[in-house]
Amino acid sequence: AQSVTQLDSQVPVFEEAPVELRCNYSSSVSVYLFWYVQYPNQGLQLLLKYLSGSTLVKGINGFEAEFNKSQTSFHLRKPSVHISDTAEYFCAVRSSGAGSYQLIFGKGTKLSVIP
Amino acid sequence: SQTIHQWPATLVQPVGSPLSLECTVEGTSNPNLYWYRQAAGRGLQLLFYSVGIGQISSEVPQNLSASRPQDRQFILSSKKLLLSDSGFYLCAWTIPPPEAFFGQGTRLTVV
Numbered sequence: 001a002q003s004v005t006q007l008d009s010q011v012p013v014f015e016e017a018p019v020e021l022r023c024n025y026s027s028s029v030s031v032y033l034f035w036y037v038q039y040p041n042q043g044l045q046l047l048l049k050y051l052s053g054s055t056l057v058k059g060i061n062g063f064e065a066e067f068n069k070s071q072t073s074f075h076l077r078k079p080s081v082h083i084s085d086t087a088e089y090f091c092a093v094r095s096s097g098a099g100s101y102q103l104i105f106g107k108g109t110k111l112s113v114i115p
Numbered sequence: 116s117q118t119i120h121q122w123p124a125t126l127v128q129p130v131g132s133p134l135s136l137e138c139t140v141e142g143t144s145n146p147n148l149y150w151y152r153q154a155a156g157r158g159l160q161l162l163f164y165s166v167g168i169g170q171i172s173s174e175v176p177q178n179l180s181a182s183r184p185q186d187r188q189f190i191l192s193s194k195k196l197l198l199s200d201s202g203f204y205l206c207a208w209t210i211p212p213p214e215a216f217f218g219q220g221t222r223l224t225v226v
Contacts, residue, residue, distance in 0.1 A: 041222065090159065105161075
């Protein structure tokens with residue numbers, strides 16, 4: 001079974017500063033990894049995904065994440081945040097094996113961008 | 116293009132009343148469908164998933180049930196709501212590629 005740990009429940013950061021949201025996963029098999037963003041009272045929107053290939057993946061809104069298999073991590077980064085990035089961010093994992101259907105989420109990290 | 120519809124957006128129900136939340140997907144066939152619940156500080160909890168009509172897998176024993184009467188329809192139900200059923204309910208679907216696409220959610224408050 002897979003699990004996801006998001007190490008920070010809340011991250012405050014000043015506008016135009018860099019940010020890193022941490023995500024570690026646990027799995028005995030190969031996985032797909034995802035980051036989603038959720039604005040208040042809305043559904044989740046996909047930011048980026050790692051399926052295979054290059055370990056550095058780029059997503060929407062200037063975000064990127066790096067897959068580190070040895071450390072079982074998939075941290076999300078942005079070099080300069082904007083007020084509009086204030087939201088909750090979720091890391092998720094899914095087995096890449098055939099017949100695997102469960103998408104497991106972490107508990108989320110609330111990013112607050114301070115003007 | 117594919118879209119997912121989830122309704123109602125908000126719902127206030129008394130304890131002991133029944134519940135029915137509906138989710139439909141357009142623009143795709145044979146999707147995998149999911150119900151998640153989001154409670155404050157607990158992230159997204161997978162409640163049910165379905166890989167086909169009439170096929171439901173339950174992840175967490177609880178006061179809720181799910182049904183999939185048609186290929187692109189997924190329903191979350193309860194016969195008698197509890198206070199602990201309050202939360203934000205999200206429906207999602209996947210087909211290859213493996214990422215999930217979410218509806219806008221239903222905010223359920225049990226009073």
